[in-house]
Amino acid sequence: MSDPEPSRGTPPALSILDVRVEFGGIIALDGATVGVAPDQVMGLIGPNGAGKTTLFNCVSRLYEVQSGSIEVHGTDVLARRPDQVAGLGVARTFQNVGVFPTETVLDNVLVGAYPRTRGGMWATALGLPSIRRSERTERERARALLAELELTAYADEVAGQLPFGSLKRLELARALMMEPRLLMLDEPANGLTHGEVLELAELVRGLRGSHGFAVLLVEHNMDMVASLCDEVTVLELGRTIAVGTPDQVRSDPRVIEAYLGGAE
Numbered sequence: 001m002s003d004p005e006p007s008r009g010t011p012p013a014l015s016i017l018d019v020r021v022e023f024g025g026i027i028a029l030d031g032a033t034v035g036v037a038p039d040q041v042m043g044l045i046g047p048n049g050a051g052k053t054t055l056f057n058c059v060s061r062l063y064e065v066q067s068g069s070i071e072v073h074g075t076d077v078l079a080r081r082p083d084q085v086a087g088l089g090v091a092r093t094f095q096n097v098g099v100f101p102t103e104t105v106l107d108n109v110l111v112g113a114y115p116r117t118r119g120g121m122w123a124t125a126l127g128l129p130s131i132r133r134s135e136r137t138e139r140e141r142a143r144a145l146l147a148e149l150e151l152t153a154y155a156d157e158v159a160g161q162l163p164f165g166s167l168k169r170l171e172l173a174r175a176l177m178m179e180p181r182l183l184m185l186d187e188p189a190n191g192l193t194h195g196e197v198l199e200l201a202e203l204v205r206g207l208r209g210s211h212g213f214a215v216l217l218v219e220h221n222m223d224m225v226a227s228l229c230d231e232v233t234v235l236e237l238g239r240t241i242a243v244g245t246p247d248q249v250r251s252d253p254r255v256i257e258a259y260l261g262g263a264e
């Protein structure tokens, strides 16, 4: 089991402790606890409505947390604004693919560089040399990522033309432009064929090796979870009910009861 305590040695990539979130009368998270060690791939599973996406939105600071704590690499996320979270090295993809369909694939990847660029709108508008230089560098990085994700052939095509599996890789490329130390993936296997799921799992594993980030993966697809995750945290009704390897949680009676509704 991973250690969510930030006090010993290298702090975890992500430490979510006892988080509670309420929307009106609905309790979405009720003491959720998740720890992701540096370089670890942690799965986050649970039945529909368990609170997985809500947890992502808390880390991104899109939702307010009523109580509990969230730290990324030892830094208190809840003390930051949403626009400061990327600066902590956090990148995410969304459940529904969110690309700009009429922009080119390359430009879609470059959007991921935005939180990193300095100088602001005026420096960009004035075309200062430092900005031109940094734009050139970002373009080179974007092209390198497209090559790594086997999207070079599509670089100058509009993103809306891409096959679905390629769109998923485009989202990944854009997230990697942010040079994340923690990558949060929200149901990346959704809509992919079995073969594409295994390919994507292998791709993410390879990228983790070459770029060195931790992953928090929300996923219903158990092939993806089993082939990618070092460990899995299980949520039920906003609470953490189990943590362990994919095999351990799969055979945990509480998980079977909650997640599979006792069907297995």
Ligand SMILES: Nc1ncnc2c1ncn2[C@@H]1O[C@H](COP(=O)(O)OP(=O)(O)OP(=O)(O)O)[C@@H](O)[C@H]1O
Pocket: 023, 026, 027, 028, 046, 047, 048, 049, 050, 051, 052, 053, 054, 055
């Ligand atoms: N913005 C919101 N306003 C009100 N209720 C919300 C909001 N977001 C989530 N909820 C509620 O919080 C609970 C947790 O939802 P959440 O989407 O986080 O679950 P999930 O585990 O991601 O589900 P799924 O697997 O279906 O995506 C649900 O009861 C949901 O209806």
